[in-house]
């Protein structure tokens with residue numbers, strides 16, 4: 001099968017061939033239909049301490065069709081179209097039993113969406129209903145990231161929400177905050193180029209980050225936010241969130257910043273800010289995301305700005321490092 005391989009920071013992804021995977025116990029092999037490119041794919045291939053090892057075939061936002069089943073697989077058959085959490089756990093610790101394999105001490109990644117087939121966890125997968133395409137299926141993972149963060153916040157109905165960042169995590173957070181009962185939602189980012197998309201996902205306003213932004217955000221929201229969802233992971237944004245949030249408000253970090261990001265604790269103390277850090281999703285959140293799309297709430301489809309072939313991927317992937325106008329790029333590993 002064809003794959004695109006990470007060969008080390010500073011080098012473009014390399015096209016190659018690999019043996020088709022064989023499903024382990026409790027696993028299936030899927031023929032990948034679509035895989036999204038994530039900000040972490042870029043961060044963790046950039047010459048950073050948390051980089052993937054050379055030789056990795058990345059890709060964790062995938063959906064595909066089951067083509068082979070391992071032992072002890074229940075509820076799936078050949079031909080089923082699924083989205084799967086890109087990780088497996090031990091299956092019997094508290095995190096695994098709660099449907100959160102990302103919290104398992106023995107968690108192993110199941111990447112490989114930058115290739116034509118991959119091994120996926122059967123118990124960590126959800127079936128795609130007829131109305132959803134494989135492209136929709138590849139949106140389940142990034143949308144579930146936003147859902148987990150909003151759920152972690154325990155948002156009160158009608159809460160004023162600030163979303164910092166308007167990339168796919170921020171857009172997903174807006175989508176879920178709107179669906180789960182937020183009051184006014186304002187997004188803020190350095191550039192306003194995703195203002196229309198943020199509005200489509202449910203935002204009421206958009207503020208450009210820069211001089212006077214804290215006052216501008218308050219004005220756009222009709223008061224300081226009860227909840228700030230930090231969704232960009234840029235240094236300085238946790239401090240910005242604390243500056244913006246209302247007294248006794250909450251800040252949830254979904255941005256996965258991989259550098260130290262200093263905050264002034266006394267400002268947070270003065271306001272008695274509560275903070276939480278979100279990571280991943282549960283199987284239930286994967287299912288709920290799928291059900292929500294299936295119910296016709298398909299605005300997130302508009303996040304997909306381009307779909308590329310494996311041949312086009314190495315160049316397209318490097319171009320994403322420079323920013324540009326993409327929101328969510330998808331790969332079709334069978335496109336020629």
Ligand SMILES: [Zn+2]
Pocket residue numbers: 038039040060061141142
């Ligand atoms: Zn991701």
Ligand SMILES: [Zn+2]
Pocket residue numbers: 089090091092093094095096097101104105106
């Ligand atoms: Zn476990």
